[in-house]
Amino acid sequence: SQKIEQNSEALNIQEGKTATLTCNYTNYSPAYLQWYRQDPGRGPVFLLLIRENEKEKRKERLKVTFDTTLKQSLFHITASQPADSATYLCALTDSWGKLQFGAGTQVVVTP
Amino acid sequence: GAVVSQHPSWVICKSGTSVKIECRSLDFQATTMFWYRQFPKQSLMLMATSNEGSKATYEQGVEKDKFLINHASLTLSTLTVTSAHPEDSSFYICSASSGREETQYFGPGTRLLVL
Numbered sequence: 001s002q003k004i005e006q007n008s009e010a011l012n013i014q015e016g017k018t019a020t021l022t023c024n025y026t027n028y029s030p031a032y033l034q035w036y037r038q039d040p041g042r043g044p045v046f047l048l049l050i051r052e053n054e055k056e057k058r059k060e061r062l063k064v065t066f067d068t069t070l071k072q073s074l075f076h077i078t079a080s081q082p083a084d085s086a087t088y089l090c091a092l093t094d095s096w097g098k099l100q101f102g103a104g105t106q107v108v109v110t111p
Numbered sequence: 112g113a114v115v116s117q118h119p120s121w122v123i124c125k126s127g128t129s130v131k132i133e134c135r136s137l138d139f140q141a142t143t144m145f146w147y148r149q150f151p152k153q154s155l156m157l158m159a160t161s162n163e164g165s166k167a168t169y170e171q172g173v174e175k176d177k178f179l180i181n182h183a184s185l186t187l188s189t190l191t192v193t194s195a196h197p198e199d200s201s202f203y204i205c206s207a208s209s210g211r212e213e214t215q216y217f218g219p220g221t222r223l224l225v226l
Contacts, residue, residue: 032213034213034214036217041202041220041222042219042220043115043117043204043205043206043217043218043219043220044155044204044217045217046214046215046216046217049213049214089154089155093213098157098160099145099157099215100157101154101155102154103152103153103154104154
């Protein structure tokens with residue numbers, strides 16, 4: 001069966017450090033992968049999309065890598081700030097073209 | 112750009128009543144809209160996909176007669192939870208896509224509590 005796995009444990013990190021989140025998937029052959037941010041009681045907000053032929057993508061303090069051999073994406077928040085505290089969701093399009101989400105990893109940035 | 116709104120943001124209703132949730136794309140035309148449900152600490156689960164002017168496609172296990180979806184225009188989709196029961200209490204989120212890109216833009220969600 002198709003699975004998207006993200007660290008279920010919250011990531012606690014000190015302000016200014018780099019947070020690194022992992023997304024592993026099985027039985028998908030995605031043409032692209034997306035990362036979203038979700039705050040409590042809110043809908044997800046799109047952050048980045050990376051295609052299978054792109055190894056790395058950056059947007060401001062965010063960086064995403066995509067390794068289709070390892071079937072893994074890494075999501076980095078550099079120079080983290082308390083405002084970055086949220087849950088980050090990895091999402092892939094399945095065989096039927098539907099977006100499937102991982103359960104998300106909560107990030108807590110402390111001053 | 113790419114703003115999606117939902118109304119209401121939260122609703123409390125009695126068991127057996129029906130609740131309508133609206134989803135609007137404010138600054139783009141949404142050829143496709145999606146409805147998700149999310150339980151606490153869990154991932155978003157797709158309920159149905161709707162294309163403007165056609166019937167919605169429901170995911171396995173989602174009762175189409177209970178969750179009525181209407182996508183009457185390129186900027187509005189509605190989800191009606193009919194004869195709501197306490198187990199329908201959840202966080203309902205819609206998203207919209209223009210069809211020209213892969214990204215979905217999400218609404219802020221609607222918290223439903225059925226007493």
